[in-house]
Amino acid sequence: MTKIAIIGAGIVGATTAFFLDQKADNQITIFDEPRGQATSAAAGIISPWLSKRRNQNWYRLANVGAALYPQLVNMAQLDEQAYASVGTLVTRTTLTKLEDLWQLAQSRSTAAPQMGHVEQWSQQQIEARLPFLKADQFNGGVFVSGGARVDGKHLVTQLLAHTKASLVQQKARIAQRQTQILVNQESFDKIVIASGAGAANLVRQLGLNLLVRPQKGQLIEVADQHLAIKKNMPVIMPEGERDLIACGPHRLMIGATHENDQAFDLTVSNAVIDDLLSSGQNVIEGLTKSMITNVRVGTRAYTNDFAPFFGKLTGFSNIWIASGLGSSGLTTGPAIGKMLAQDVNDEPVDYPSFSLPVSNYLSSSARNA
Numbered sequence: 364m365t366k367i368a369i370i371g372a373g374i375v376g377a378t379t380a381f382f383l384d385q386k387a388d389n390q391i392t393i394f395d396e397p398r399g400q401a402t403s404a405a406a407g408i409i410s411p412w413l414s415k416r417r418n419q420n421w422y423r424l425a426n427v428g429a430a431l432y433p434q435l436v437n438m439a440q441l442d443e444q445a446y447a448s449v450g451t452l453v454t455r456t457t458l459t460k461l462e463d464l465w466q467l468a469q470s471r472s473t474a475a476p477q478m479g480h481v482e483q484w485s486q487q488q489i490e491a492r493l494p495f496l497k498a499d500q501f502n503g504g505v506f507v508s509g510g511a512r513v514d515g516k517h518l519v520t521q522l523l524a525h526t527k528a529s530l531v532q533q534k535a536r537i538a539q540r541q542t543q544i545l546v547n548q549e550s551f552d553k554i555v556i557a558s559g560a561g562a563a564n565l566v567r568q569l570g571l572n573l574l575v576r577p578q579k580g581q582l583i584e585v586a587d588q589h590l591a592i593k594k595n596m597p598v599i600m601p602e603g604e605r606d607l608i609a610c611g612p613h614r615l616m617i618g619a620t621h622e623n624d625q626a627f628d629l630t631v632s633n634a635v636i637d638d639l640l641s642s643g644q645n646v647i648e649g650l651t652k653s654m655i656t657n658v659r660v661g662t663r664a665y666t667n668d669f670a671p672f673f674g675k676l677t678g679f680s681n682i683w684i685a686s687g688l689g690s691s692g693l694t695t696g697p698a699i700g701k702m703l704a705q706d707v708n709d710e711p712v713d714y715p716s717f718s719l720p721v722s723n724y725l726s727s728s729a730r731n732a
């Protein structure tokens with residue numbers, strides 16, 4: 364039997380546990396203090412293919428992550444609330460930009476079957492299909508049928524329900540005693556640090572300084588019976604405005620913010636709510652402040668190059684880590700969790716195709732190990 368501790372029950376911790384649990388010999392304990400968890404606050408857009416990011420490692424990882432979801436749906440029998448393949452519409456304000464986006468979609472679709480079919484929608488088609496939008500704000504858009512929406516909180520609950528892992532809802536502390544590594548005083552054979560923005564604090568307990576920073580994200584939920592939104596509406600990513608994600612009939616999320624100067628603060632900011640609402644009002648007919656039903660706040664982890672990192676923690680043979688997933692962690696998270704589980708199980712993993720080494724995200728000057 365191999366005794367494994369996972370610290371963090373967001374998307375990385377939950378998918379790592381799910382894949383580790385496939386091996387009967389693994390006994391898994393997950394420690395989670397769900398304060399500010401990014402996974403449960405997230406908008407849940409899975410659609411990396413039209414991104415302008417140039418980082419090829421990230422694109423490969425996001426592509427693999429997006430393609431893994433349909434497999435996870437089957438393996439863990441995820442329901443439609445956890446994952447729904449509703450498609451994504453990315454709009455543009457000029458015909459020139461629309462043509463550029465169309466070319467990008469065409470060039471990426473051959474190598475990414477998970478994109479499904481790609482269509483160009485005119486302003487009139489947008490108006491006919493999504494009547495609650497102010498269609499005159501766009502000059503058309505590109506629709507990708509393989510785009511999806513994930514409810515992070517529900518997804519994690521469903522994944523963990525499919526494992527024998529025990530969940531301890533407690534803040535974890537990590538300590539080294541000679542060759543042993545302890546989590547909350549208990550000894551484990553192997554440890555996976557999947558604690559998002561909290562990873563830096565944990566790694567500091569081992570004498571290392573992780574180059575990861577917290578980023579606050581907020582989004583608003585609105586609901587009104589007059590909003591003509593169907594549950595399976597495509598995710599809409601309007602150029603220059605916040606994203607729109609249906610979360611039920613007549614219900615919509617608008618967001619999200621990327622606030623780099625708020626540390627781990629989780630308070631709802633009125634100015635930010637007004638800003639998100641105003642962005643929604645630019646593209647949605649009849650949206651008012653009284654329709655806001657909830658505000659989600661979470662803390663993402665981000666790195667200097669905005670890329671995630673994962674693998675064995677430098678200097679330790681039995682500790683693995685993943686962090687820095689930033690604003691696309693629900694997309695990349697399942698692929699990262701799967702690779703970590705393979706490595707923990709001593710199976711080969713091709714890390715270099717997907718990320719820089721973990722040591723790149725440690726500050727050498729602050730190492731006292």
Ligand SMILES: Cc1cc2nc3c(=O)[nH]c(=O)nc-3n(C[C@H](O)[C@H](O)[C@H](O)COP(=O)(O)OP(=O)(O)OC[C@H]3O[C@@H](n4cnc5c(N)ncnc54)[C@H](O)[C@@H]3O)c2cc1C
Pocket residue numbers: 370371372373374375376394395396397398399400401402403404405406407408409515533534535536557558559560561562565579580581582618619620659660661662663664685686687688689690691692693694695696
């Ligand atoms: C507002 C918002 C919108 C987003 N929208 C999208 C989107 O549309 N698409 C997308 O792909 N991504 C999106 N993201 C990003 C995505 O949510 C994150 O990148 C991803 O969820 C990170 O997963 P994680 O498992 O690394 O960390 P988390 O989900 O943060 O999970 C880490 C867990 O570890 C716990 N923890 C930390 N320290 C300890 C400790 N010492 N002991 C015990 N537990 C601890 C934390 O409390 C937390 O529960 C969004 C994020 C936010 C905040």
